[in-house]
């Protein structure tokens with residue numbers, strides 16, 4: 078693609094695909110934008126009318142919105158923290174030679190292949206259930222009262238479930254990065270008198286910086302829209318304790334049938350996601366330049 | 368201070384025995400070069416001394432102390448790797464300062480030492496750069512800088528110049544020799560480059576398949592190789608070997624004669640032959656001659672001999688500089 082000629086023809090050849098993608102993206106976005114300025118409730122068909130920014134006003138001043146915003150940030154931040162730290166430690170472990178490493182690696186990757194709804198159900202009914210759950214049994218067997226996870230610490234429970242799903246992804250990326258670290262560099266550091274911990278801090282972690290950036294960027298995109306896990310486990314409750322923005326939009330549209338309000342929420346979510354993305358890229362994107 | 372003694376050192380990787388049994392004494396301040404063909408265990412031996420590999424058997428003494436079980440850091444040796452092994456995310460300054468920081472030295476002292484080393488190695492202008500922004504020769508100097516600030520008992524170099532181009536290799540070779548004269552620290556240097564071995568070493572250790580074939584000064588090895596392997600390995604171009612009746616006439620199974628120890632004539636001499644290839648280097652000419660009854664031989668001649676392909680010539684060996692070997696390859 079070096080000459081002017083090849084570049085021009087490449088542009089023509091890409092055009093249909095680009096146009097299709099644009100339409101795919103812009104039409105739903107445009108319709109959402111349009112609905113967000115309408116009073117549009119499925120319970121009152123045929124009464125749609127232009128309301129200007131009223132939907133936005135209601136959505137943004139709704140006390141549930143503040144909760145959802147905070148929950149979204151906590152969910153994203155908490156999961157990132159757990160997966161990045163846990164992933165680094167797991168990768169460090171899986172990088173060591175030990176018996177049965179192949180099997181263990183496979184098992185660590187496995188949760189990534191489980192559907193979110195399925196894993197949420199497993200966590201809800203088999204692990205966190207206050208009567209039949211494994212955690213409850215563990216607590217009882219050491220004489221503690223069982224915790225009703227989904228009722229008492231709903232957001233933490235959702236964070237745990239989502240982290241469990243994303244840990245393999247982080248581990249995999251970080252393990253690959255760790256394996257690309259030049260053996261001689263570690264040996265040089267060893268000769269320079271760096272112990273295992275210093276080697277980890279000064280050699281391994283800086284080497285992983287780029288991979289960690291990638292993990293954070295990709296996970297953030299997906300974690301901003303966590304939905305299935307909440308729907309299956311807590312339904313956003315109790316109250317709004319585990320409602321994030323995605324779930325709030327869903328409850329407006331399909332539980333309260335307020336399409337206009339939900340559309341406004343959707344647009345707000347898009348704007349928020351973009352703000353987060355800009356911050357992220359500003360903050361850590363410079364890691365990728367190197 | 369740095370004398371190193373290897374006593375019955377053995378090394379095996381699983382079933383593969385790389386070093387069967389090796390004894391070696393390295394004096395304080397010596398420049399020792401390990402040479403040998405690829406895969407003979409030079410790097411392995413160096414890594415055993417460094418402590419990056421555990422010995423399978425035997426002992427390693429450093430300054431009279433048994434260091435066999437010691438960690439690499441506590442042996443007080445510094446190593447320069449073939450690929451430099453610089454830390455890519457640290458500046459040159461931080462790279463050089465790293466071992467001092469690990470030793471817990473205070474900032475001021477570190478700064479003095481790093482700047483001193485940078486001065487010696489002409490790195491002052493590059494201190495703020497990352498290794499990725501340096502040329503191969505500069506990276507090599509950073510690696511050396513990182514080694515010298517620690518003031519180690521000995522330096523270990525594993526083919527440090529093999530990634531550099533020919534001109535830079537010569538320049539760095541001189542710099543390292545110069546550094547050795549300045550610091551007077553023991554240096555152990557692995558190479559498969561003849562010229563590096565001959566020019567830099569106080570003592571050359573010739574290895575083959577993990578066994579020491581001969582130890583001695585470069586000229587010792589050149590003048591009196593103990594066997595055919597050493598004779599063939601030291602010297603460039605290689606020594607010519609002749610078996611059969613020419614050797615039998617001199618009471619040997621094989622004789623060896625270096626290209627520079629034969630005289631060339633176009634009218635008469637002992638061994639007639641035909642020139643196949645002539646390499647004119649300007650200062651010298653190397654002629655590859657098909658000698659009757661002895662096969663190909665290389666002979667060195669003056670830079671301006673007007674002899675080319677197909678010319679019939681006569682070679683006469685200098686009998687005093689001829690090497691004789693028995694059937695096992697031992698020198699007689």
Ligand SMILES: Nc1ncnc2c1ncn2[C@@H]1O[C@H](COP(=O)(O)OP(=O)(O)OP(=O)(O)O)[C@@H](O)[C@H]1O
Pocket residue numbers: 380383385403404405406407408409410411412559
């Ligand atoms: N970690 C290892 N596991 C198994 N075998 C090894 C290992 N390291 C080296 N070897 C073997 O030991 C022998 C000596 O290797 P070594 O790297 O010391 O050779 P070398 O003399 O440095 O060669 P070169 O000049 O090519 O660098 C080789 O046959 C090699 O295959």
Ligand SMILES: [Mg+2]
Pocket residue numbers: 409410411
């Ligand atoms: Mg080697």
